[in-house]
Amino acid sequence: MEKKEQKNLKVLPQREQLVKELTDQVKEDLKNYFKDRDYGVIAVTREDALRAFIVKTTNLCEIARLRHKLSPMATAVLGRALTGAILLTSLLKHGTNQRVLLRIEGDGPIGLVVAEANAKGEVRGFVQNPNVETFIKEENGRKKFDIAKAVGKGTLTVVKDLGFGTPYESSVPLVSGEIAQDIAYYLLKSEQIPSAVAIGVLVGEDGKVEAAGGFLAQPLPGASESAVEKLEKNVTSLPPVSTLIKEGKRPEEIAELIFKGFTTELLALKELSFRCRCSKEVAKGGIVAMPEEEIKSLIQEGGASVKCKFCGEEYHFSKEELEEILKEKQQGNN
Numbered sequence: 001m002e003k004k005e006q007k008n009l010k011v012l013p014q015r016e017q018l019v020k021e022l023t024d025q026v027k028e029d030l031k032n033y034f035k036d037r038d039y040g041v042i043a044v045t046r047e048d049a050l051r052a053f054i055v056k057t058t059n060l061c062e063i064a065r066l067r068h069k070l071s072p073m074a075t076a077v078l079g080r081a082l083t084g085a086i087l088l089t090s091l092l093k094h095g096t097n098q099r100v101l102l103r104i105e106g107d108g109p110i111g112l113v114v115a116e117a118n119a120k121g122e123v124r125g126f127v128q129n130p131n132v133e134t135f136i137k138e139e140n141g142r143k144k145f146d147i148a149k150a151v152g153k154g155t156l157t158v159v160k161d162l163g164f165g166t167p168y169e170s171s172v173p174l175v176s177g178e179i180a181q182d183i184a185y186y187l188l189k190s191e192q193i194p195s196a197v198a199i200g201v202l203v204g205e206d207g208k209v210e211a212a213g214g215f216l217a218q219p220l221p222g223a224s225e226s227a228v229e230k231l232e233k234n235v236t237s238l239p240p241v242s243t244l245i246k247e248g249k250r251p252e253e254i255a256e257l258i259f260k261g262f263t264t265e266l267l268a269l270k271e272l273s274f275r276c277r278c279s280k281e282v283a284k285g286g287i288v289a290m291p292e293e294e295i296k297s298l299i300q301e302g303g304a305s306v307k308c309k310f311c312g313e314e315y316h317f318s319k320e321e322l323e324e325i326l327k328e329k330q331q332g333n334n
């Protein structure tokens with residue numbers, strides 16, 4: 001069934017780059033293809049040098065919540081970080097194995113927040129305190145999660161692994177703790193890319209993620225001053241991005257709002273998912289790295305479970321498997 005849909009799709013995501021006008025037919029095709037799945041679109045304007053990456057991340061944020069058993073507050077924070085890491089894949093080469101890690105180290109009660117995304121649209125992440133309590137603030141008469149209070153003051157670090165040599169790492173101080181503004185500040189300070197970043201995660205009364213997404217909009221070199229002004233005006237007059245997604249707006253439709261007054265063209269599409277690269281083999285590596293004495297005590301306990309901090313998956317090792325690992329390790333040491 002999946003295959004048949006792909007055949008009927010006129011906008012194919014397998015091509016690395018395409019420039020396609022966002023006609024009603026293209027929008028219909030995108031809707032039929034992605035349905036309720038998470039995805040992002042990279043859009044540009046025909047008339048001027050503007051670019052935007054718009055993503056819907058509702059499902060992957062909900063998967064993160066379930067995997068890590070996150071409190072509503074932790075769901076909002078990790079959801080923002082996961083969405084932010086995906087937006088930062090704009091710095092990578094589309095469709096490659098390159099990846100970017102976003103690390104937020106604040107002094108707030110949530111502790112360390114980590115999200116890692118690759119250029120294929122796979123993302124994973126965790127927070128140090130998944131049970132963090134809810135902080136609420138009021139803004140324009142609306143009750144909102146006080147993300148900055150959970151995160152606190154500290155630094156935001158971005159590690160880019162471009163697949164050759166040492167990953168590139170750069171940190172900036174947290175300027176707001178709300179994550180989107182902090183990413184915009186990082187892009188300006190460390191990458192010299194002025195950009196507008198918006199991220200929103202709407203958590204329902206039952207703790208489930210109702211809507212999540214974000215966008216990164218930027219002028220490209222050569223953009224006219226009037227185009228930049230228009231972009232700024234469009235972006236600041238938009239409702240929160242989670243509200244747009246909750247209303248059923250799709251990434252390509254949000255692109256049109258960001259580029260109001262221009263002709264929106266599609267450059268690329270990306271399916272997005274929560275996916276971890278862990279395996280029992282990787283977990284075994286963690287045990288092999290332990291001191292012999294610790295492995296021996298695990299054997300005495302009759303077995304061990306290793307939990308992947310990125311996705312919450314548990315890998316069990318029996319007493320026999322641990323004995324085998326110890327034997328391999330001792331042989332390796334000799």
Ligand SMILES: [Zn+2]
Nearest residue numbers: 276278308311
């Ligand atoms: Zn994992």
